[in-house]
Amino acid sequence: MSCQPGGEDPPHHSREPVLDEFRFDINRRRFLQCFSAGGLALMPGALAAVAGDADLITQEMLEAAQSIAGISFTPQEQERILARLNGSAGPLPGFDVLREADLGDLPPAMVFNPVVPGTSIPTERRPFRRQLREVSLPATDRELAYLPVTHLSRMVETRQVKPSELTELYLDRLRRFDPVLFCVVELTEEIARRQARQADDEIAAGIYRGPLHGIPWAIKDLFAIRGTRTTWGMSPYRDRVIDQDSTVYERLTDAGAILVAKVSTGALATTARWFGGRTRSPWNTERDAAGSSAGSGAAMAAGLAAFTIGTDTGGSIIGPSTRNGVTGIRPSFGRVSRHGGMVLSWTQDTVGPICRSSEDCALVLDVIQGPDGRDNSVMDLPFNFDATTDVSRLRVGYLRSSFEGEIPESPGDPEAAEVERATRANNRQALEVIRSLGIEPVPFDLPDVSIAGIDLIRFVETAAFFEDATRRGDLTLVEEGPERSVRPIEIRSAWFTPAVAYIQANRYRMRAMQQMTEAMSGLDLFVGSRLPLTNRLGNPVVALPSGFFRDWPTSLHLTGRLFADAEILELAHAFQRATDHHLKHPPEF
Known part of the structure; x- marks a missing residue:
């Protein structure tokens, strides 16, 4: 009927x-x-x-x-x-x-604050400290492409390599490997070459803007940039151009970074499938790169850019970083402006870097973080990263459930249990490395919180953002198009959530925030993660390579108290100085 x-x-x-x-x-x-x-x-x-x-x-x-x-x-x-x-x-x-009403991209008047009342957040500001190093130009272009920003920036600063040379190197690799990985939405060649020429001229004239000056990068295709397509991975929007620049793009441009590509996102920020195909991992092209920052993770792992930008609502930075064996941070909620980006959840979305190393992540995060006068959720708090700090001062726990207990078999994925066992084994070795740094991690348990009680919030906020698209029928095209997204049914269903339930879900979230704050009261961070919970409460998480299962990378996760972004990156940096997992690259790329 x-x-x-x-x-x-x-x-x-x-x-x-x-x-x-x-x-x-x-x-x-x-x-x-x-x-x-x-x-x-x-x-x-x-x-x-x-x-x-x-x-x-x-x-x-x-x-x-x-x-x-x-x-x-x-x-x-x-x-x-x-x-x-x-x-x-x-x-x-x-x-x-x-x-x-034409609400455009206006956010709600309500602003989520992840800080529990009565909790103090450190406000002392200290200088950002890099680890200075002497570097020399490697023998091959492939080696150059895989160098971290910390090394590339020194080469640019000391004029061993020109920004325009790096730009052409990465543009060539993007063209060469995209047919295998399906990770490029648009090569921004005109923008890249213009920015590279400017960087060449400035550096030749003795004008150096900082460690990102002349460094090529790529951004997830959720952000508006004038003169480029912004598709959100959706076939109805494959040719759409938004006449706006996102804050993250403006800040990286001001720092002298060079945009070489917009890379794929799963349609509507879910999975690794978009209208151009299924983005694949360079470690195993039979598998996808995980969503939804799939293009950011794949491009980073394949050496197609010096760093990338992703977004994370329920694991979309941490998942691709883990799957592709790279280092990525989901910053604390309220650390980075989302202005100019697609919204899944005004109270949960974050923006962060996916990089070669944790120090690279710190360099990029230092540039993009802080208030912009457009996103009212962003707080003016210090980011005191110090690459030379003694990490033995940190109070560290380890999440029992990430290291102990039975690993259930998965009938639908018989290899899943094997991967989990290998990950735990690698992470136990990682824990020993952390102990060697003068830290004695203590056992830690997360509060027992039902994620379903909080997820109503995201469902409703997503439905609100996509109301016009829902009414126009755009979501049906995404559902039936090549991207085959499952998000539309989630959006439609959310229309039938009572407003009272949305408010009650926020109250339930407040109780979970209180429980989490109490559980972490004696810690700066813990080893391990439970992304479904911590992402909904706003905690920062960093993923970094911890070894391999066969030829597949495994990942260690460090989760911090709110706004302990610097602390988790400092421990990650110390770990990476003591190991070489992050220096491994896919052999075919």
Whole structure:
């Protein structure tokens, strides 16, 4: 049975909001039949939005909506509710206003603060300290391409290599290896060559902006940059150009970095699949590069840029860093502006670097972090990274569940348990390296928190950001197109979340934040991670290579208390000075 006026389903490219068509033309009984046939009941808010100023909301509708909202009212209470919903003081006029408003990319007036009331965050500012080193030009271009920013920047500064030479090297590698990895959305050759010429001229004139001056980089295709396509991995947007520059691009450009490419994101920031294909890992091209910062992880591992930028909501920096054997940091929530980027969750999204080393991550994070006057979630807090510090001062725990207990078999992926066993074995060795640095990690357990109670927040915020795309039918094109994204059904389902549940989920998150703060009260960081929880609470996490399972990299995760970004990078740097896992590269690239 069709639920559309006239009995015909609209074409997927229809630009008219389907819910508005319901509102004006459908009668109440047919409305209920349509949703009952699909096993759906409308929540009060969505129900009011549909009813609009046509038919009145009936008791039948209200009773159907109660089931999905998980609440029951008496007949007398329902009568008063109906009078309110159908009256001039009810929510219907407000729904009309919101539907007609052009909200663009405006964030909500509510701003998430991950800091628990009563908790103090250090505010003392100390100089950023790099580890200075003497470097010389390697024998081959491949070796040059894989050098960390710490080395490349010294070569640029001492004029052993020109920014334009590095730029052409990386552009050539991007062209050569993209047909295998499917990681490039757009080569930004015109921008790159213009910026490289400027860097050449400035450095020749004795003007040196800092360690990112003349360094080529790539950015995840969620960020707007004038003159480039911003597709979000979605086929309906494959040719879209947004006339705006994101904050992260502006800051890296001001630092003299050279943009060479926009790299792939899984459609709607999920998985590694986008309209151009499935982004693959250079360690094993039969496997994907993990999502959703798949292009950032793959490009980094294959030596296609000196550093990349990714985003993370539920693991999209840490996952690709782990899968591709590179170093990446998901910064604390409130550390880096998201202005000019796609939104999955205004209260959970973060922006961070994926690099060759932890010191590289610190160099990039130092440039992109801090308030910009556009993203109100960003706090003005110090980032006191010191590559020369004595890390024995750090209070470190280790997450018992990352090192102990049974590893369940996975019927759908028989190799998963083997990988986990190898990861644990490598991480136990990593723990010994940390002990050799003068640290004695103590056992640590995370609070028992149900992620489902918090995830409602992200689902609703994603649905709000993509309301226009949902009404236009863009999500159907993404669902049925080459990207085959599963995100659209998640977005549609979120429309049926009661507003009360969204607020309660935020209160539940506050309790989890309190529990996490208490659990970490004696620690600066812990070894191991539980991304589903820490990502939702705003904690910083760094992933760094810890060894191999066969020819597949494994990863060590360090998780910090809020805004301990510098501390986790300092320990990661000390670990990488004592090991060489991060210096291994895929042999075929």
